[in-house]
Amino acid sequence: MKLDMRPMLRGEVERITLDFMLTPDEVDGVTLKGDAHILGEITDEAGYMRLTLEASLPYRGECARCLSTVEDTFRLQFERTVADEKTLTDEQMEDNVDEYVIIHDGELDLDEELREALILAFPMRLLCSEDCQGLCPKCGKPRAEGDCGCPTREIDPRFAALRALLDESDEDSTDGDTK
Ligand SMILES: [Zn+2]
Ligand SMILES: [Zn+2]
Incomplete structure (x- = not known):
């Protein structure tokens, strides 16, 4: 105008x-x-x-x-x-x-x-609220709708392998104790 x-x-x-x-x-x-x-x-x-x-x-x-x-x-x-x-x-x-x-x-x-x-x-990214929790990466359910029951922590595969080793050695030591 x-x-x-x-x-x-x-x-x-x-x-x-x-x-x-x-x-x-x-x-x-x-x-x-x-x-x-x-x-x-x-x-x-x-x-x-x-x-x-x-x-x-x-x-x-x-x-x-x-x-x-x-x-x-x-x-x-x-x-x-x-x-x-x-x-x-x-x-x-x-x-x-x-x-x-x-x-x-x-x-x-x-x-x-x-x-x-x-x-x-104009905002590049719109958010429904500043603290929107987004979607569960596993099942896709909005986190705002409550707990979907999926594990919240993804374990890094490298750590998973390490943990398996640790678990094994734990078992070994337990075995040792009972001997
Ligand atoms: Zn949102
Ligand atoms: Zn989920």
Whole structure:
């Protein structure tokens, strides 16, 4: 969405409220349930323009550990200094792309920047909860559903061989004792 920044640039308004929907780019492995809702404001304090907003994006995906459905709203805080292209040198713009959003011809278009920020910040791995225990590697039952009865400790095959040896020698010594 293009915002008309001319009234603020002329000093007529000090605050612009942002409330609009943005169609985001696809996120791999995730179903987006709708558009991102953008809520925020641009304030002007003696020529220093500041943008603060929150984007919320409802989605449905899969827990990376237990594969259960994860439904949540991803929230992204986005803050930038708003600058008119006329007041910034090319160098300033290139060096501080993450700091500024730039007004071109009196208009500010945040869409591309927000789409990019949403994709970059979206969690790579979704979890149903921070301490999701995942699935039992033996039987595949979600650990959250209780004990499946499988042995919890996998014994390294090398140690298994060693243990067999130890067990044997234990038996030997026992035999020795009874003699
Ligand atoms: Zn999980
Ligand atoms: Zn199991």
